[in-house]
Amino acid sequence: MLHALVAESWLTFHWSDFLSNFWNATFDGLTFGAIYALVALGYTLVYGVLNLINFAHSEVFIAGAYAVIFTLSGLGFGPSPPTLSPIAIIGDLLVALLAGALTSAIVALLVERIAYKPLRARNAPRLVFLITAIGMSFVIQYAFFLWRGAVAEPSVTMYQDKAIFIVFGSTIYLSQLIIVGAAVLMMVGIDQLIRRTRIGRGIRAVAQDPDTATLMGVNRERIIMTTFVIGGALAGAAALFYVMKVPQGVIYNGGFILGIKAFTAAVLGGIGNIRGALLGGLLLGMIGNYGAYLLGDAQWIDVVSFIVLVLVLMVRPDGILGSNLGKVRA
Amino acid sequence: MALLEINDLTVHYGRIQALHGISITVEEGEIVSLIGANGAGKTTTMRAIAGLLGSSGGSITFEGNDITKMKGHTRVAHGISLTPEGRGIFPAMTVVENLDMGAYARKKDPKAYAEDLERVFGLFPRLKERAKQLGGTMSGGEQQMLAIGRALMARPRVLLLDEPSMGLAPQFIRQIFAIIEEVNKQGTTVLLVEQNANQALKRADRAYILETGAITREGTGAELAADPAVKAAYLGAD
Ligand SMILES: Nc1ncnc2c1ncn2[C@@H]1O[C@H](COP(=O)(O)OP(=O)(O)OP(=O)(O)O)[C@@H](O)[C@H]1O
Ligand SMILES: [Mg+2]
Numbered sequence: 001m002l003h004a005l006v007a008e009s010w011l012t013f014h015w016s017d018f019l020s021n022f023w024n025a026t027f028d029g030l031t032f033g034a035i036y037a038l039v040a041l042g043y044t045l046v047y048g049v050l051n052l053i054n055f056a057h058s059e060v061f062i063a064g065a066y067a068v069i070f071t072l073s074g075l076g077f078g079p080s081p082p083t084l085s086p087i088a089i090i091g092d093l094l095v096a097l098l099a100g101a102l103t104s105a106i107v108a109l110l111v112e113r114i115a116y117k118p119l120r121a122r123n124a125p126r127l128v129f130l131i132t133a134i135g136m137s138f139v140i141q142y143a144f145f146l147w148r149g150a151v152a153e154p155s156v157t158m159y160q161d162k163a164i165f166i167v168f169g170s171t172i173y174l175s176q177l178i179i180v181g182a183a184v185l186m187m188v189g190i191d192q193l194i195r196r197t198r199i200g201r202g203i204r205a206v207a208q209d210p211d212t213a214t215l216m217g218v219n220r221e222r223i224i225m226t227t228f229v230i231g232g233a234l235a236g237a238a239a240l241f242y243v244m245k246v247p248q249g250v251i252y253n254g255g256f257i258l259g260i261k262a263f264t265a266a267v268l269g270g271i272g273n274i275r276g277a278l279l280g281g282l283l284l285g286m287i288g289n290y291g292a293y294l295l296g297d298a299q300w301i302d303v304v305s306f307i308v309l310v311l312v313l314m315v316r317p318d319g320i321l322g323s324n325l326g327k328v329r330a
Numbered sequence: 331m332a333l334l335e336i337n338d339l340t341v342h343y344g345r346i347q348a349l350h351g352i353s354i355t356v357e358e359g360e361i362v363s364l365i366g367a368n369g370a371g372k373t374t375t376m377r378a379i380a381g382l383l384g385s386s387g388g389s390i391t392f393e394g395n396d397i398t399k400m401k402g403h404t405r406v407a408h409g410i411s412l413t414p415e416g417r418g419i420f421p422a423m424t425v426v427e428n429l430d431m432g433a434y435a436r437k438k439d440p441k442a443y444a445e446d447l448e449r450v451f452g453l454f455p456r457l458k459e460r461a462k463q464l465g466g467t468m469s470g471g472e473q474q475m476l477a478i479g480r481a482l483m484a485r486p487r488v489l490l491l492d493e494p495s496m497g498l499a500p501q502f503i504r505q506i507f508a509i510i511e512e513v514n515k516q517g518t519t520v521l522l523v524e525q526n527a528n529q530a531l532k533r534a535d536r537a538y539i540l541e542t543g544a545i546t547r548e549g550t551g552a553e554l555a556a557d558p559a560v561k562a563a564y565l566g567a568d
Contacts, residue, residue, distance in 0.1 A: 217435025
């Protein structure tokens, strides 16, 4: 009796809210999902070549977010929308995108050089890599904490968001189109890079058989660095869209939850699988939002995401598209 | 000057010593066989030559240059190509993509690439039929053809083959050995590791017997094939 009362007070289903907001939740979920997907690629690529979950990737991401927000405030952006011409805004956003991508790429590369390379040289066991990864994540997080304190950076508004059109009774905003469009474009670009270029062949070879890759003349160490740089740059690009969507979210531990969601997205799609990262990200974005509307509070997004992670690991650890070869399959 | 000269080479796995100072010479144009039982150190030798394993003593000289300390991934560009034990096919790449990987270290030259691809398809028509099939779904014999074809795409000066007949049916084995001879006739030097001593000695100009990390006998293929001790140890069954 008591049990039922307690349960009822915190868990109620809001079916009518959910149904009336279904398309809203879907489109906004896709927007978040696009961001997860970009970050998920970093986990998936590194996992592909090193069989390692780079837990510091969430901090690689937040470093990019700091770079984005510093760059934008340096360029004069503030809490209210800028009064610049659209061309000037686009130019500034591209600069911020570059700053984010570059910063994240550098941090990713530093993590690889400082934390993982020395362990590889010593043939350290798997568990040591995992612990080091988590250690690096904390080190970077607390470096930001000591530097910027426990408060979020003042938010910046990049442009006046506006409704573009209405689909299924749900308004589509400019920001949603930008984020989903740009993210999908980048994912396609990476997919092509992995499939068609020499670097991509090198990455796939190292992922599938590192020794044989060496026999073919692939410089494994260089491929590993390249992979961290690509994954980092994508996380930095994702950081721009994150700041666009969640301007008040740049805080020292702001990468943590997003990182776990991106990791979940990677596992959901099939870790090591490029297209899986996109699919997993978009799905997770929608599932989280459905959960939030159904349960009546945005706080549920995180809970639902973690439940998805646990379920996937239990029921289908290879994910939807499969990581059956445990390899980067373009 | 020998093409490939291994001098007093020692290799350790941690504290375990796998090679106790072996010396092998391969002259330009030869087929040299290295025969030994399981665990003798054949794969260790090949991996050390290809640069996948560091050595703890001795030297490896190729075309007169000391390559003992040369990084593994640069050796293929110098002309050393290893078809590894177990074939090392990239499972999620197609046959053609696997062959492309063989040319990875070479300068981009579409004409030379096309010629080499034709040559490989000429040696292994099966690979042409299966051009789009994933490497991981090929049969063992097909994978071995692919591995050799892929190594040839690098235009090696010396082709190292680690047990190319392993796990293959007799008709495949005969075919693989015939192709090794053919490749050699076309000008590629071959160092061949085998447990299938019959074929390996028959085809070899010279051969070495490796026992627990040391060379115990060497001679021409015919000499060793006639040696009673070799016969008893390696030629018994077939
Ligand atoms: N990674 C390793 N770590 C420790 N010992 C190893 C390792 N690889 C090989 N060895 C040991 O070195 C010795 C030589 O092994 P190697 O693989 O070179 O033999 P092989 O002649 O190729 O045998 P096979 O015919 O079975 O392929 C063996 O005793 C083996 O157990
Ligand atoms: Mg062996």
